[in-house]
Amino acid sequence: MSIVPLSAADIEVRINELSDLLHACVMDGASVNFVMPYAIEDAERFWRKKVLARMDDGLLTVLGWMEGGRVVGSVQLDADTPPNQAHRADVKKMLVHPAYQRRGIGKALMAAVEQxxxxxxxxxxxLDTRSGDKGEPLYRASGFEVAGIIPGYSRDPFADVYDACTYMYKQLA
Known part of the structure; x- marks a missing residue:
């Protein structure tokens, strides 16, 4: 069990594991920008088009939790911000495979991305999260504070209803 930075080459080699991770989280109800129907091919497309395509500039960092030789958790740090916001980054796609949740992996990934x-x-x-989502207590426990809540922000993954979004922040200095 370890947290490792994933390079573009690592992501390419582990694209099936990462696609499985994302797909499993979405199917488990994670609100990470996707709605049903959501196929494994959609997850692979995300990793190729939204992650691999951005790895060259060094502004996107992907960390993976390795267990049993597989990636079962990941988080992204996106520092692609405007010039007047070069001091900050967005935490994105905090994912822990449902079969591995409640073992401290999310907490460890949050500490690692902060470091x-x-x-x-x-x-x-x-970061932002669906209000009331199971990730919200993790973010609060990691020291993030609520900046605000926007009602009706994003479509629920399973139903044609709109969920509120909680925006959170953490000062590091």
């Missing part, structure tokens, strides 16, 4: 941000000299982290 990466500190190492990059960043002083502010932001």
């Amino acid at each position: 990466v941000a500190r190492d990059k000299g960043l002083t502010l982290l932001t």
